[in-house]
Amino acid sequence: MEKLSTRDKHFIQIINTFVLSVKSIRRKGDESVNIKFKQNLSKRVFLILAAALLSTGGAEVVYAQTGELEEVIVTAQKREQNLQDVPIAITAYSGEQLKELGVVSTGDLVDHTPGLTMFAPLGEGNTPNFSLRGVGSQDITSLTEAPIAVYSDEIYFGTQFGAMSQLYDMERYEVLRGPQGTLFGRNASGGLLHFITSKPNFDEEGITGHVEATFGSYDEITTEGALNIRLNENWAVRLSGANEKYDPYVENRIGGDLSDTDKYAGRFQLA
Numbered sequence: 077m078e079k080l081s082t083r084d085k086h087f088i089q090i091i092n093t094f095v096l097s098v099k100s101i102r103r104k105g106d107e108s109v110n111i112k113f114k115q116n117l118s119k120r121v122f123l124i125l126a127a128a129l130l131s132t133g134g135a136e137v138v139y140a141q142t143g144e145l146e147e148v149i150v151t152a153q154k155r156e157q158n159l160q161d162v163p164i165a166i167t168a169y170s171g172e173q174l175k176e177l178g179v180v181s182t183g184d185l186v187d188h189t190p191g192l193t194m195f196a197p198l199g200e201g202n203t204p205n206f207s208l209r210g211v212g213s214q215d216i217t218s219l220t221e222a223p224i225a226v227y228s229d230e231i232y233f234g235t236q237f238g239a240m241s242q243l244y245d246m247e248r249y250e251v252l253r254g255p256q257g258t259l260f261g262r263n264a265s266g267g268l269l270h271f272i273t274s275k276p277n278f279d280e281e282g283i284t285g286h287v288e289a290t291f292g293s294y295d296e297i298t299t300e301g302a303l304n305i306r307l308n309e310n311w312a313v314r315l316s317g318a319n320e321k322y323d324p325y326v327e328n329r330i331g332g333d334l335s336d337t338d339k340y341a342g343r344f345q346l347a
Contacts, residue, residue: 170247191253193206193212251270315345
């Protein structure tokens with residue numbers, strides 16, 4: 077086996093006269109594509125083809141995609157619409173995408189939402205301060221309302237004190253940028269964050285559910301679960317819960333260490 081590499085971190089693996097795969101490794105992730113050639117071509121021809129392929133340098137390579145793009149449904153205008161049909165600057169993530177990104181709390185969303193920043197004083201129980209596109213307020217307390225509104229299942233948070241919560245059993249997360257006062261009322265002049273939780277499911281009969289666990293450093297254990305019970309054709313119950321726990325990671329030379337966490341959350345829904 078021979079290996080050819082370039083400074084762009086492109087690798088080509090050649091066995092005899094077959095090019096098995098061409099893999100492009102970039103900072104934002106790995107992309108791979110398989111290329112098949114006839115067996116009677118010489119190894120020199122493969123090297124020429126490889127050099128031509130890699131001569132693009134840092135240019136983006138577009139690969140053929142199989143299947144169709146998944147339709148994203150949002151409720152930014154108080155009704156279900158395709159994301160592409162909504163004339164609003166929106167960032168939307170499904171519940172599965174949030175799990176893949178490792179998002180377990182509101183603070184984690186800042187790393188995955190363009191234009192969203194958050195300031196929260198160190199310690200538990202403090203009020204966060206959200207800003208969108210630089211629009212926010214530096215005078216936020218637990219008794220005042222912010223220009224960035226926070227909603228959960230279309231219920232408005234009067235203050236942002238409760239916005240620093242665990243995210244579990246989520247259906248979708250939406251961020252709307254720009255003034256949203258026409259549909260959402262006051263205190264949405266800079267935009268809003270909307271959390272949509274998973275609702276009781278009528279499609280599956282009987283009792284269904286899931287349990288997930290994640291382990292990390294500092295003895296971190298994050299668990300999440302949901303139980304869906306379909307009572308009949310008209311009624312269903314959904315129970316959801318989550319727990320996040322890890323040891324202190326800030327060393328305190330006097331007294332105990334700081335920043336340990338042991339959070340519990342639960343939700344009951346009847347529909």
